[in-house]
Each structure stands twice: as C-alpha cells, then as structure tokens.
Amino acid sequence: MPLRTAVLAALLAAACTAVPAAHAAPSCPQARTEVAVPAGVPVLDWSENLTVDAAGNLWVARVWRQQLQRYDRSGALTATVPVEYPGAPRLGPDGLLYVVFGDAPTAGDRGGVLRLDPTAADPVPELFATGLTMPNGADFGPDGQLYVATATGAVRLRADGALDPGWSVALPSANGIAIAGDTAYLTSNGATLGRVSRAPLADPAAHTVVADLTNGGLPDYVDDLVHYDGALYAATLTGRLVRVDPATGATCAVLGTQPLTALAADPARPETLLASTEGGAILRITPAG
Template sequence: MAALAVGGTALPAAAAGAQAPERLEACGERTSVSVFHKGGIPLLDWRENLEFDGRGTLWVSHVTQHRVEGYAPDGTLRAGFPLSGPGGIRRGLDGMMYVNYGVNPLTPHGGIVRFDPTAAAPRPEKVVDGLSGINGLAVDTEGNLYVSRELATGILKIRPDGTKDEEWTRGASVFGTNGLEIVGDQLYASVLIDASSRIVRIPLTDPARRTTVTRLSSTLLDGKFLDDLTEFRGGLVVASFRDGELIRVDPATGRSCTLVTGLRMPTSVRIPRGFGAHDTGHTLFVTEASGRIVRVTVG
C-alpha cells in the first residue's frame, strides 16, 4: 500500500456478496500471533510484501530501505539485494521470483524484475519498465504478469515477452486495486480506493465479466484500506491495513469474518510453502508497515 484515498467505480455485484455487514463477526477459530522478525520505527521500517520460493527462503520487499530480503526458516537473514521501492513479489512457475519496483503513486519509473532465488548472490534482471503507480503482483500458469495500480483504472497484464495486453487491461476496468491473487482461472483483487472495501473477481479469460465478491465496509468511516490477499483453506484471507486485521472471505458466497485482530498495519499475507516445518494448513505469515514479520497460527 502506497496511497490512501477514496473513490471507485461501481461493478456488477454478485447476488450473495454485495451487502456490507455493519460489523464483521469473529471467525470463531483459535489463533495465535508470534513475531518472526522484529520491526523498527513504524512506517519508516515498512515491509510491503512477501512470498516463499518453495525452497526454504522467505523473500520480503522492504520498501523504505529499498531492498529485497531473503530469510531462512529460523528467522536469520540469508540473502538480499538493493532495489528501488520494491512492492509485490511472487514466484513464477519457472522458479524465478518476480518483484515490482518503483512502488510509489508519484513515481513514473516503475517496473518488474526477476531473480534466481537459488543463486548465492541473487541479481535482479529487468523484465519490463516504464510502469507507474504499481503495487500488487500475480503470475498465472502461462507466465503472464498481472499488476495492480492504486491510482489508475485497469489491472495491467504483461505477457511473458514483456509486452502489454492492452485489451485485457481495458476489460479489467477496476480503479484503485491493491492485492492480487490467482485461484484457478480467476484473479481476485482487493480495492484500496473504494469506501466500501470491495474484493472483486476477474475471469482471466474474460476480464470484462468481473464481479464483486463482497463489500467489507459500508461507509468511508468503516473503510478497511484493504491490502494484499491470499488463498487459504479454500477461501481468501485479506489484510486490513487500517484496522490491523486479517479477514476471511468465502469467494462463493461473499460471507466474511475477522480471523485475526491486533496487527500493526498489515500489508501482505501468504502461506509458508516449502518453508521448513511450517504447516501450510495452519500457518500464515504477514508483513507490516511497522517493519515486523509475524507468524499467525490458526487452529
């Protein structure tokens, strides 16, 4: 998350998921939160996003320090390299890690790099540049990249050869998107620039048929300022930056509940795939604008 603002474009609402609850109830599951990595000065030690490479390293974009960091399962810093304003970070099916850079709504010189997570000293290689106002990232099974933009309309689609799919982006005409997650043939996006705190579903093969999964707030005063989201136990879990919550959403019905409270400006949430003994069915990792990386155990 690099900007907080209000606005948005109306989308067709899914019949079961369009209504915003006055207050989200607790999910009713037992959860605990432990600190994996201590933070520093809030906002000045902002960690923006995270992803696991499936080979035992957790990669984190440290946006205020302009670095990408790699952590071992015991919490020690294993690797890293400088990158200007890193944001969304995801693993591709080719085993490479992809990272947005220049994550700032006012920066016109953003883009995407990739690196080999198995290298002793990872070196970023530019995939595409000349992007502006970018934030979240997703990669599909064909190697296409999807990039959210907080202050623009349309989720960018970048083909594996680095060219833009302008037609797809026009179809994915959503303003102010932040977190992105692909589940099957659907792209889910959290909408930051929206008073109703929407999550939208965008078919990868027909983005114009997008629908609203749920609205998590009813007024600006209740705005969640939604950040990143991930698939978890057949549903979605999204970070509420403003309220310090993780919210569980059923994408089929739009029903939502609060899974975790008391976080400090959470920015991203992921499942620890291939990360030591951490259980993917019961564990989530979260980065925060406080600088912390925390581990959430569910059940």
C-alpha cells in the same frame, strides 16, 4: 503508504463517534500468531509484501529501505537486493523470483518488474517489464503469465515482459491480486474503500464485487490478499485479517492486530500464513479450525 496513513487517521477519527453497524463483519474463531521476523526500525523497515521461495527462504519487500531482503528458515538475513520502492515478490514457473518496483506515488508510470535468481548468493536483478503505474500486488496464473495490480487496475504481462493488450481490469487504486483457478481476485480502495472483486481470466471486463470490507460500520482500507484453503484472506489497514467466502461474499475477522500489508502461504507449514506489517515484523498466523 502516505495515502494509507491519511486514510487510517480519518477512519480512527470517525470511529470515535460512529455506532457499530449491524452489518459489520462478525468475528470468526480467532487465529493464533507468532513473530517470524521481529520488527526493526519504525517506518524505515515497513514490510510491504512477501513470499517464500522453493528452498523455503522468506523474501520481504522493504519499501522505504528500497530493498528486497532474503531470510533463511532461522530468520537470519542472507541477502539484500536494491529495488526501487518494491512491492510484491513472486516465484515464477521458471524458478526465477519476480518483484514489482515503483510502488510509490512519486514513481508515476515508471514502475515495472525485475527478476532474479533466488538461489544466488548475491542475486543481481534484471529488468523484465516497465511502464506500470504504481504496481503493488502480483501473482502468476495457470497460464504461467504474471498478473499485476496497479494504480489504474490489473494487467497481464507476456513471457517477454510486454503488456498483453487483450487483458486488463479497469479498477482504480487496485492493490492486491490473487489467482485461483480461472479467476483473479483483486482488492482496491478507489471510490469504495475495502473492495474485494473477482474477474474471470477469460473475460476480465466482466469483473464483479465479492465484498466490501467494513470495521465497526466504517470502510476498512484493504491491502493485499491470498487464496488459502478455499477462502480469501485479506489484510487491512486497521490490523484485521478478514476471511472472505468467495462464493457468497460473507466476511468475518479472524484476527485483530497491527496494520497488515500482505499475506503469503508457506509450503513448509501449510497450516499457516505469513503476514507482512507496517511495523516491519513478519507474523506467522495459524487460522483456527
């Protein structure tokens, strides 16, 4: 949030004098976009993260409004749930919707996770976990447990919401997390901006770098990511959607648009991705090929 704004200003200033590096990410065949939910009030309607539930409803975290919002397939707003600085909402294997909260520097270590019934007309959240430092991204693993990216790294929560002391990834300024098979993929902006890493679920300490994202030879602040169609797609502050080959680390930009914050698959339209933006709009993206 405020950090991202400062980073963007620095990157834009540097771009005015920088010469594009030969190793900058090449451009892939370009994706197509359409607006799924229009932008609202600037800044206030910043969309931090999103997901689609089993009924096809879209859930959007409006971090500055401190709300989790539900939209139906027509794009109509059908529910608003108060959540303190919400980050990633994710549908759990139990059918409940989980959403991290405290995704702001002022929240300190008072962040955590709420859960609610996504089918309720007026969902009422209940506390699931606490004691997390600026949690942002989240994903459920094949073990049914929730993995959360926080300001200090990634953690795993047990079924009762307690931290699993045997599983963590020390990764400063971790942002997004996506589980694919037996691997957790993470984004971070610590000592190196724009880093994409992998951590085996069986041995999280053995995490390694997949790729460092750049734009015009400059580091590109990376937000959340999703595993889709065998590849990783990462959202960046400079508005690029970057495809990352998890096997080789090769990258290419499939889209250049407004600053993106997170990505989600849509089971009803599996050929597309949904993207949240700093401007508040929700975009539907169709990758080429």
